[in-house]
Amino acid sequence: MAHSATRPARRADARQNAEKIVRAAVTCLGRSADASMNDIAREAGVGRVTLYGHFPSREALVEAALIRLLAQGDEVLEAVDLTGDPRDGLRALMESGWLLIAQAASVLQAAQASLPPGRVHELHAKPEQRVHDLIRRGQTEGVFRADVPAELLASVLHHVLHGAATDVATGRLDAADAARFVAEMALAVCVVPPARTGN
Known part of the structure; x- marks a missing residue:
């Protein structure tokens, strides 16, 4: 016993x-x-x-750390209301996503340096799917531009987030302004230009 x-x-x-x-x-x-x-x-x-x-291996531990942060981040993003106006949802998603990227920037850097090509992208599949779904709904409702594929728009938003993180880390962007800037950039990229409204 x-x-x-x-x-x-x-x-x-x-x-x-x-x-x-x-x-x-x-x-x-x-x-x-x-x-x-x-x-x-x-x-x-x-x-x-x-x-x-x-x-x-260090790679296994780096991956475990990234998975932990992504799971914690997913809990935050799940709480973002994406059921209303897609523009409001996109703003909230980008602002929340920015905070998560800022907190995880160094871990993400370690993962990109340590893990096999494509693995970091694979681990981001769930949050990326959330962005894709919101963009597609916005396109269907005529709010987001449909002349650019949803996948490309989502990819641009991904680069906006990570570019802002890099600029903050290197001192080119004030962290206090980053959330507002990434949200405004996302809307500028995705929303149908005024001249096209009603087309």
Whole structure:
């Protein structure tokens, strides 16, 4: 009985250690995209053996950190009301998305440097689908321009968000202005120009 009782305890300890390691990875990579496995182990308060027992490579741990941030971000984006005017929904989505990108910029940088080509894009599939769906609805309702494919519009918005994050990081854009700017850029890109209204 004692032996079987220790097994669940060990599994619980393992889960707690894995959770601590992922949290530490988010913290360390958030400070520096170049954070090492040693940095993360120290932050988590675990040894290298424990760290590598859960995450056999830095790439695996970077991916776990990005997945964690995307899941947290998805909870925020799920709360954004996209049922009304698509223009209002797009503004709210871009402003919320900007805050998430700003918080995750360093982790995203680490992921882009560490993970295989296409993997970061694959992990962003759900938030990107949310943008695509909103744009398509706006096009159907005649609010967003339909002369440009929804996929291309969504791609432009993706670059606007990440470009703003880069400009803030390099000091070319004030972080206090970024949310407003990315929202205005998104509307400028997607909304039917005034001269075309009613066409």
